[in-house]
Amino acid sequence: MRNPLHTIAISLLLSIPSASSQAQNQDKPFFTVEGEVLRPLKLTQDGLYKLRQTEVKAKDREGMEHTFKGVRLVDILDSAGVTLGKDLRGENLVKYVVVRAVDGYEVIFSLPEVDPEFSGQTIILAYEVDGKPLPKGEGPFRIVAPNDKRQARWIRQLTSIKVMFSK
Amino acid sequence: MVTAILVTVASLVLLSFIQPSTPEPYQLNYPAYFGSRFTIPEDNPMTREGVQLGRMLFYETRLSKNNQFSCASCHQQKFAFTDGSSFSTGIDGTPTKRSAMSLANLLWVNNFFWDGRAGSLEAQAVVPLTDAHEMGQPLGESVVKLKKTANYTALFKNAFGTSEISEDRILKAIAQFERTLISANARYDRYLNGQPVLSEQELRGMTLFMTNPLPAKNIRGAECGRCHGGPKIFQELFHNNGLDKEPKDVGRMEVSGQEIDRGRFRVPTLRNIALTSPYMHDGRFNTLDDVLNHYSEHIQQSESLSPFLAEASNEVDGKGLLLRSDEKKDIIAFLKTLTDSTFISSPEFSNPRK
Numbered sequence: 001m002r003n004p005l006h007t008i009a010i011s012l013l014l015s016i017p018s019a020s021s022q023a024q025n026q027d028k029p030f031f032t033v034e035g036e037v038l039r040p041l042k043l044t045q046d047g048l049y050k051l052r053q054t055e056v057k058a059k060d061r062e063g064m065e066h067t068f069k070g071v072r073l074v075d076i077l078d079s080a081g082v083t084l085g086k087d088l089r090g091e092n093l094v095k096y097v098v099v100r101a102v103d104g105y106e107v108i109f110s111l112p113e114v115d116p117e118f119s120g121q122t123i124i125l126a127y128e129v130d131g132k133p134l135p136k137g138e139g140p141f142r143i144v145a146p147n148d149k150r151q152a153r154w155i156r157q158l159t160s161i162k163v164m165f166s167k
Numbered sequence: 168m169v170t171a172i173l174v175t176v177a178s179l180v181l182l183s184f185i186q187p188s189t190p191e192p193y194q195l196n197y198p199a200y201f202g203s204r205f206t207i208p209e210d211n212p213m214t215r216e217g218v219q220l221g222r223m224l225f226y227e228t229r230l231s232k233n234n235q236f237s238c239a240s241c242h243q244q245k246f247a248f249t250d251g252s253s254f255s256t257g258i259d260g261t262p263t264k265r266s267a268m269s270l271a272n273l274l275w276v277n278n279f280f281w282d283g284r285a286g287s288l289e290a291q292a293v294v295p296l297t298d299a300h301e302m303g304q305p306l307g308e309s310v311v312k313l314k315k316t317a318n319y320t321a322l323f324k325n326a327f328g329t330s331e332i333s334e335d336r337i338l339k340a341i342a343q344f345e346r347t348l349i350s351a352n353a354r355y356d357r358y359l360n361g362q363p364v365l366s367e368q369e370l371r372g373m374t375l376f377m378t379n380p381l382p383a384k385n386i387r388g389a390e391c392g393r394c395h396g397g398p399k400i401f402q403e404l405f406h407n408n409g410l411d412k413e414p415k416d417v418g419r420m421e422v423s424g425q426e427i428d429r430g431r432f433r434v435p436t437l438r439n440i441a442l443t444s445p446y447m448h449d450g451r452f453n454t455l456d457d458v459l460n461h462y463s464e465h466i467q468q469s470e471s472l473s474p475f476l477a478e479a480s481n482e483v484d485g486k487g488l489l490l491r492s493d494e495k496k497d498i499i500a501f502l503k504t505l506t507d508s509t510f511i512s513s514p515e516f517s518n519p520r521k
Contacts, residue, residue: 029425029427102405102425102427102428103404103405103406103431103473104278104283104402104403104404104405105402105404136470136474137474137477137478138474156474157427157474
């Protein structure tokens with residue numbers, strides 16, 4: 001006979017999506033969302049599929065147009081409980097987002113720059129280009145900011161997104 | 168009269184023991200082009216007295232088990248605070264796992280060691296002090312020895328306000344001294360300050376260093392600046408730079424457990440690079456020529472090779488930078504402009520007992 005408390009504990013564990021997905025995705029590449037968030041996240045590609053998928057067209061450094069598929073940065077931040085939309089006012093307007101790559105390279109976006117209510121560009125966290133996973137050295141996750149004239153913020157091999165207050 | 172003076176002196180001496188002294192804040196001095204993107208821990212503000220104590224401790228052999236090694240054994244000022252060896256030998260005679268790093272401009276570093284595993288200088292310092300193959304002495308033992316050594320009680324009091332000698336204070340003082348090791352007086356700095364001090368060859372080398380190659384447009388470059396760029400000639404990055412297909416030392420992967428970090432190590436500062444041979448985490452290259460030849464012709468392909476190194480070449484579809492020999496000479500000429508002779512001779516950084 002199984003201990004009933006044990007069964008309850010297991011079913012509780014299974015009902016918490018983050019706990020179960022973390023357990024099965026331990027070896028899958030992931031990135032974190034942290035800082036000024038209500039819910040810190042650890043997201044794998046499977047986790048991204050649960051959010052709204054978006055495609056953007058953007059030109060690479062050589063001027064060739066590609067279709068990038070991923071999730072809008074604003075939707076990822078929203079799922080972590082970041083002050084966006086009607087909450088992006090007052091002191092929240094001095095928040096910024098630090099995006100970090102596996103080699104330690106970092107770039108920032110201001111929070112209003114990410115929010116479509118303020119910004120004219122759709123910044124996405126991409127995982128596919130022209131229907132294929134991002135190539136080695138770029139993926140599994142990268143930022144695509146289609147309107148940036150230079151691509152220094154199209155950060156490759158992204159590992160963390162951190163929301164900060166400018167102090 | 169004499170008695171009165173004696174009483175006054177005696178009471179002053181007594182007062183200095185009772186009253187906490189207030190250390191004087193240390194004024195950091197660095198060029199504006201270095202920027203102020205650094206953090207000094209809130210619980211370890213820099214003071215002149217703290218730095219002075221840290222300097223004493225940096226050169227203190229009593230911090231080692233056999234009283235023969237100090238931090239300065241492997242971090243010698245004349246070598247820009249490294250030791251000229253591939254690996255260093257500690258108290259037990261065995262070589263260290265990795266090459267001793269040059270200590271320059273650490274104020275702008277957040278993650279220490281070749282694999283970035285220590286989050287502060289305070290956390291870094293404890294490792295070589297206590298590692299059985301380096302200085303090999305528990306901090307508690309160091310505290311006991313310092314308490315028995317003349318002057319340290321007063322030095323700790325001056326630095327921290329009270330005379331307590333503790334493990335924590337030893338680390339804090341050493342970290343304070345290390346934060347003052349700023350190298351910003353090379354010929355390259357005079358160039359950055361607008362003086363025309365660089366030769367034609369050095370300027371050609373600088374341009375190659377800073378330029379990313381684009382063979383389709385006939386633009387030649389060595390792309391060094393992508394990772395070693397900016398006025399500090401340092402950015403805090405970690406890359407697999409193609410030394411081995413299958414690295415014996417997996418580097419940052421040991422810290423992260425992630426395959427993508429296999430063979431990934433710190434991209435070090437290139438300031439004083441002409442003084443800090445041999446090069447790489449294992450000191451495998453004796454000369455700058457060896458280093459340039461590596462990046463030019465001997466990059467080893469692997470899954471975790473830096474994408475920048477995998478892509479950078481001066482030939483269409485080339486593997487490696489494929490620089491000409493005159494270009495390598497120009498780049499080395501530029502690298503030599505990063506040598507700061509005042510850094511390696513400054514009395515502020517030298518052994519205070521000599």
